[in-house]
Amino acid sequence: MPEPTEQEIRERAHKLWEQAGKPEGRDEEFWRAAEQELRNEDESNTLRTPDTL
Structure with a gap:
């Protein structure tokens, strides 16, 4: 998975704050x-992982 973007981190940090x-x-x-x-x-x-039959 890609690293979180600066914008995603900023938004989450603001919410936590x-x-x-x-x-x-x-x-x-x-x-x-x-x-x-x-x-x-x-x-x-x-x-x-998705369940497979």
């Missing part, structure tokens, strides 16, 4: 968390 109550000075923390979440989603999607 809002959910955390918009704390100041933690932008890098939310960026890394968003990047990791998106990578984990990609990994879990590649682990799933």
Whole structure:
């Protein structure tokens, strides 16, 4: 799977930041968390295989 784009990371980080109550000075923390979440989603999607009969 391709790496998450900067825009995808930015959007996820913003969402996480809002959910955390918009704390100041933690932008890098939310960026890394968003990047990791998106990578984990990609990994879990590649682990799933369709059921075949």
